[in-house]
Amino acid sequence: MKILVTGGTGYIGSHTVVELQNKGFEVVIVDNLSNSSADIVDNIEKITGVRPLLEVFDLTDFDKTMDFFTRHNDIKGVIHFAAYKAVGESVEKPLMYYRNNLVSLMNILESMIANKVENLVFSSSCTVYGQPDELPVSEKAPIKKAESPYGNTKQISEEIIQDSVKAYDVKGIALRYFNPIGAHESALIGELPLGVPNNLVPFITQTAIGIRDQLKVFGDDYPTPDGTPIRDYIHVVDLAKAHVIAVNRMIEGKMKKDFEVFNLGTGKGYSVLEVINAFEKTTGQKLNYKIVERRPGDVIEVWADPTFSNQELGWKAEKGIDEMVLSAWNWEKALRSKNKD
Numbered sequence: 001m002k003i004l005v006t007g008g009t010g011y012i013g014s015h016t017v018v019e020l021q022n023k024g025f026e027v028v029i030v031d032n033l034s035n036s037s038a039d040i041v042d043n044i045e046k047i048t049g050v051r052p053l054l055e056v057f058d059l060t061d062f063d064k065t066m067d068f069f070t071r072h073n074d075i076k077g078v079i080h081f082a083a084y085k086a087v088g089e090s091v092e093k094p095l096m097y098y099r100n101n102l103v104s105l106m107n108i109l110e111s112m113i114a115n116k117v118e119n120l121v122f123s124s125s126c127t128v129y130g131q132p133d134e135l136p137v138s139e140k141a142p143i144k145k146a147e148s149p150y151g152n153t154k155q156i157s158e159e160i161i162q163d164s165v166k167a168y169d170v171k172g173i174a175l176r177y178f179n180p181i182g183a184h185e186s187a188l189i190g191e192l193p194l195g196v197p198n199n200l201v202p203f204i205t206q207t208a209i210g211i212r213d214q215l216k217v218f219g220d221d222y223p224t225p226d227g228t229p230i231r232d233y234i235h236v237v238d239l240a241k242a243h244v245i246a247v248n249r250m251i252e253g254k255m256k257k258d259f260e261v262f263n264l265g266t267g268k269g270y271s272v273l274e275v276i277n278a279f280e281k282t283t284g285q286k287l288n289y290k291i292v293e294r295r296p297g298d299v300i301e302v303w304a305d306p307t308f309s310n311q312e313l314g315w316k317a318e319k320g321i322d323e324m325v326l327s328a329w330n331w332e333k334a335l336r337s338k339n340k341d
């Protein structure tokens with residue numbers, strides 16, 4: 001059973017390729033390598049014993065995308081990760097974000113429809129909820145106006161899929177991720193931020209290993225128990241497994257509606273200081289950090305109600321915060337020792 005994974009050499013994509021292969025799926029990756037490296041395929045092969053096919057091209061190229069689907073006319077499902085994802089950059093370069101994230105999605109959908117590929121799993125985000133009025137946040141919570149062009153591309157993408165599902169022979173599942181962190185236990189794949197990381201955990205591990213001097217904690221005057229913002233961190237391997245279940249649900253015809261949405265989170269929130277404490281405790285590393293002013297655009301607190309995903313998908317996040325931060329640290333160490341060779 002052949003599955004296309006776009007962005008399959010990226011962070012969440014590569015972990016999903018591994019879990020798909022573990023379940024016996026044949027995987028074809030399409031990636032333009034704009035934020036990842038072709039070597040990842042070697043490491044996926046080391047983990048699973050199977051080398052996924054990688055085709056390098058840009059999904060914003062309509063002709064290449066259509067040609068790909070015509071050649072691979074036995075694809076049973078598409079898991080679409082390939083997108084730009086930096087919130088701050090999207091504010092600076094909105095048109096680059098709209099073009100890349102939306103044009104690629106439309107090209108994929110048109111090519112799927114022309115080639116009778118019905119099943120699309122889409123990589124969405126809890127950013128569509130903004131600061132929710134009620135916590136934990138369920139899939140029924142209202143969509144808030146996007147805080148950034150990046151967030152807006154996720155909202156618009158969900159709408160494009162929803163409209164396409166109504167009009168054509170295509171079905172969609174949008175998976176709304178909370179905060180994915182951590183790495184595969186082999187330490188062969190993980191997050192590879194380009195330049196200075198925006199996200200908390202890569203910044204923590206890079207500081208601990210000595211690449212960054214100091215972690216800045218963006219504000220401790222929020223209305224939360226310790227004053228720092230709260231997020232629902234989820235291990236990337238748990239997240240990857242949900243994609244396998246979602247694509248299987250589609251292929252096996254188990255969807256209840258032609259467009260479904262699921263939250264992927266643990267249901268438990270941790271503050272920034274709690275993540276730092278978990279890191280220090282599990283790794284034995286003392287972290288150099290200081291409290292600075294708030295980062296504009298940060299929500300105060302958000303965590304998932306994963307009940308619907310747990311019940312409908314039969315999926316549950318299994319790994320706790322200690323395992324998440326420890327795996328991120330093991331990945332960071334493996335990465336740096338490899339770079340020294």
Ligand code: UFG
Nearest residue numbers: 087126127198199200201203216217218229231272295298
């Ligand atoms: N933080 C710091 N210092 C840092 C980096 C982050 O204190 O150097 C804090 C942030 O202020 C926030 C928490 O750590 O309170 C988590 O920040 P991340 O940047 O790791 O994650 P966000 O929740 O801000 O961002 C995530 C995804 C985005 C998505 C967004 C929606 O990475 O793709 O959720 O809210 F758009």
